[in-house]
Amino acid sequence: MGNIFDAREILAFPNGINSSDTLLAGVHFNLTALEHWNYTLYSNGTLSNGSRCLLTFAPYTPTLLYPNGTFINSTSCYSPVNPIGERAKIGIVFAVFYAVVLFFMMINLRKHGRLYLPSEKRFRPIGRRWQWYWGIMVCVAAFISLLMNVDVDRYYLPELPIVLTSFFWYLLQMCTMALVWEAVRHWGSWMERQYIDPNPFVLSEEGIRYRFELLIPLVFYLFLWLNFFLIVPRSWGSIEKQRSPDQITDIATPSATNSRAKAAAFLLLASWIVTVVSLRHSIKHYLPRNRGILNRIVGILTNIPLRFVVLLFLSLAMIAYQTLCAWEFQWSVLNVDGNRLPIFLGGYTPPLLILLVQCLYGYIAPNEDLELMRQRRVRGLEQDRDLGIVHKPAWWRRVHGDYIPDGESMRDRIARNVREVGGGRATARGVQQAMANRDAETENVEMGPISRTTTAASSNHDSSRAMPGGSSSPASQFETYVGKSDRRRSERTMAVAASMLFPGQGGLTPEERRVELVQEGPPPYTDAEASANRGRGRQSSTQGASARSDSAGTLVSLSGQPQQVRSMLDI
Known part of the structure; x- marks a missing residue:
C-alpha cells in the first residue's frame, strides 16, 4: 500500500x-x-x-x-470519499442493461436447451447450450466490471477497483468471443443435423470433414486460452500506480501497453479468423454448392445468416478496441482518467449489442427438437402423398372409439375395455371355473360327431312320427346343447333362431352333412368300421404271426398272443 x-x-x-x-x-x-x-x-x-x-x-x-x-480517527487514502463521477454514472446505466439481458439469456437457455427428442451421441445437448452459457458469463463479467467503476471514481487514490474493472473487462472480451464462436459452431452442427436426419448414413464419421470439425474447436480455444494466459498472469499492482503524472508515465502506461498486451490482442484476432473459417466450412458442406469462383463468392455471401454478419462485425470492432488499448493508454479502460467515450463505446457497447442480437434470435428461432419433429412430419406427409396414402381426419378416432382421453394410462384403457366386454377381476375361483369349461368343451368336441348323429337321428325319427308327412320342425334339426361353453350355446341358439326365421336356409342335418363330407373327400371314419377292424385284428393274431394283418387299427387285444414281426411288411 x-x-x-x-x-x-x-x-x-x-x-x-x-x-x-x-x-x-x-x-x-x-x-x-x-x-x-x-x-x-x-x-x-x-x-x-x-x-x-x-x-x-x-x-x-x-x-x-x-x-x-x-x-x-484516521482515514485511509484508499477510501471512497469522492462523489460519484461521470464514469460511475454511465457504468451504472450499462450495468442495468446487462442485468436485463441476463434475464433474457436465462429464458433462451431454458427454451433452446430443453430436450424433446432422445439425446444422440453425435449431437450432445450441451452443444446447443454453450452459446447461452457464454452469454450468461458475459453478462456477469460486464456487470462486475461496470459496478467497479463506481469505486474507481469514489476512491481518493486508485487501488483495487481499477484492477477489478480491468480484469473483468478482459474476461468480458474473451467470453464475448467465445459466445460468437459457439453460435457459429452450433449453427454448423444444426445444419449437419438437418442434413443427415432424412438419411443418417449420408455423411460418415471419418474423413477430412469429420477431422476438421473435430480439431477446429481445439484450435479456437487454444488461441483464446493463450489470450487469457497473456492477460491474467501479470503485475496488476502496476495498474494502480496512477496517483501522480510521473507514476502514470513511468509505471502504469508501460505495464498496460507492453508486448504481452499486444500479443494478446493478436491472439484474439486469430480466434476471430478461426470462427470465420468454421462458418465457411459449414456453408460449403451443408448448403447448396455453386460452381465457379464468382458464383461461390456470391453463394457464401447470400448463405451467411444476417445474425452472423452482425456478430462478426461487432466482435471485430471489440477486438480493434482492445488492440487500440494495447498501444494508446489514454483511451484504455485501464486508465482511471481515460476518455469516457471510447471506453464505453468500444469497450462495453459491442458485447451488449452482441447479446441483444442473440436474445432476438433466441426469441424468434424455435427449439431445435421441435423444429426437427416438424420437418419429419412434413417429410412424412410428402411421402404419403407420393404413395397415395390418405390419412383420416382427427375426428375419426373419436367417432370410431380409437380416441384415448387425456390423462388415461394404458392400465386404465385395458380396464375400460374389460368392462365393455363384461369381464371382471381375475380370481382363483374364476380361473378354476374357466379351466373346467375348457376341459368340458374339449370333451364335447371329441365326442361331438357321435352324439350329434345319435341325437339328430332320434330327433328326426320322433318328429317324423309326430308330424304328418314326415316333415320335421326347424327346431328339431338341432339337438339341445347341455355343455358348459357359453360360446357354443350362443352359436346353437343363433342357428336355431336363424332356421326358424328363414326356413328355406335352415342348417344341414347330420346325414346331409355326412353326404357333403363324402363329396369333398374320403368317407368319414365310423364306429362300425372301427369294430370290424378290431375284430379282424384279433382273428389275425390267433391264426399266427406269419399272416399279415389287414386291420387299420393300432390296438391289439390283450387276450391274444403278441404279434411276431418277421419282416418290415408285418409292421
Missing part, C-alpha cells in the same frame, strides 16, 4: 507552537513522532510513510497521534 511520489510534491510540515509541534488542518501533532516514524506530507493532502497513507484535510483529519505512531 505504499506510495511513490515525485519529490516536487513533498511539502514541509507547518510550524506549530514550538519546534516539536506541527499544525495540520487545525489539529496539533507531535512533529518528533512524525519524523521518527518517517511520515511525509504531500501536496495532495495525504500523509504517508511508505506503508500507511492517511488523509489530512477536513473532515478526515486524525484527532490524535500517540508516540508509538498510532493515529486516532
Whole structure:
C-alpha cells in the first residue's frame, strides 16, 4: 500500500507552537513522532510513510497521534470519499442493461436447451447450450466490471477497483468471443443435423470433414486460452500506480501497453479468423454448392445468416478496441482518467449489442427438437402423398372409439375395455371355473360327431312320427346343447333362431352333412368300421404271426398272443 511520489510534491510540515509541534488542518501533532516514524506530507493532502497513507484535510483529519505512531480517527487514502463521477454514472446505466439481458439469456437457455427428442451421441445437448452459457458469463463479467467503476471514481487514490474493472473487462472480451464462436459452431452442427436426419448414413464419421470439425474447436480455444494466459498472469499492482503524472508515465502506461498486451490482442484476432473459417466450412458442406469462383463468392455471401454478419462485425470492432488499448493508454479502460467515450463505446457497447442480437434470435428461432419433429412430419406427409396414402381426419378416432382421453394410462384403457366386454377381476375361483369349461368343451368336441348323429337321428325319427308327412320342425334339426361353453350355446341358439326365421336356409342335418363330407373327400371314419377292424385284428393274431394283418387299427387285444414281426411288411 505504499506510495511513490515525485519529490516536487513533498511539502514541509507547518510550524506549530514550538519546534516539536506541527499544525495540520487545525489539529496539533507531535512533529518528533512524525519524523521518527518517517511520515511525509504531500501536496495532495495525504500523509504517508511508505506503508500507511492517511488523509489530512477536513473532515478526515486524525484527532490524535500517540508516540508509538498510532493515529486516532484516521482515514485511509484508499477510501471512497469522492462523489460519484461521470464514469460511475454511465457504468451504472450499462450495468442495468446487462442485468436485463441476463434475464433474457436465462429464458433462451431454458427454451433452446430443453430436450424433446432422445439425446444422440453425435449431437450432445450441451452443444446447443454453450452459446447461452457464454452469454450468461458475459453478462456477469460486464456487470462486475461496470459496478467497479463506481469505486474507481469514489476512491481518493486508485487501488483495487481499477484492477477489478480491468480484469473483468478482459474476461468480458474473451467470453464475448467465445459466445460468437459457439453460435457459429452450433449453427454448423444444426445444419449437419438437418442434413443427415432424412438419411443418417449420408455423411460418415471419418474423413477430412469429420477431422476438421473435430480439431477446429481445439484450435479456437487454444488461441483464446493463450489470450487469457497473456492477460491474467501479470503485475496488476502496476495498474494502480496512477496517483501522480510521473507514476502514470513511468509505471502504469508501460505495464498496460507492453508486448504481452499486444500479443494478446493478436491472439484474439486469430480466434476471430478461426470462427470465420468454421462458418465457411459449414456453408460449403451443408448448403447448396455453386460452381465457379464468382458464383461461390456470391453463394457464401447470400448463405451467411444476417445474425452472423452482425456478430462478426461487432466482435471485430471489440477486438480493434482492445488492440487500440494495447498501444494508446489514454483511451484504455485501464486508465482511471481515460476518455469516457471510447471506453464505453468500444469497450462495453459491442458485447451488449452482441447479446441483444442473440436474445432476438433466441426469441424468434424455435427449439431445435421441435423444429426437427416438424420437418419429419412434413417429410412424412410428402411421402404419403407420393404413395397415395390418405390419412383420416382427427375426428375419426373419436367417432370410431380409437380416441384415448387425456390423462388415461394404458392400465386404465385395458380396464375400460374389460368392462365393455363384461369381464371382471381375475380370481382363483374364476380361473378354476374357466379351466373346467375348457376341459368340458374339449370333451364335447371329441365326442361331438357321435352324439350329434345319435341325437339328430332320434330327433328326426320322433318328429317324423309326430308330424304328418314326415316333415320335421326347424327346431328339431338341432339337438339341445347341455355343455358348459357359453360360446357354443350362443352359436346353437343363433342357428336355431336363424332356421326358424328363414326356413328355406335352415342348417344341414347330420346325414346331409355326412353326404357333403363324402363329396369333398374320403368317407368319414365310423364306429362300425372301427369294430370290424378290431375284430379282424384279433382273428389275425390267433391264426399266427406269419399272416399279415389287414386291420387299420393300432390296438391289439390283450387276450391274444403278441404279434411276431418277421419282416418290415408285418409292421
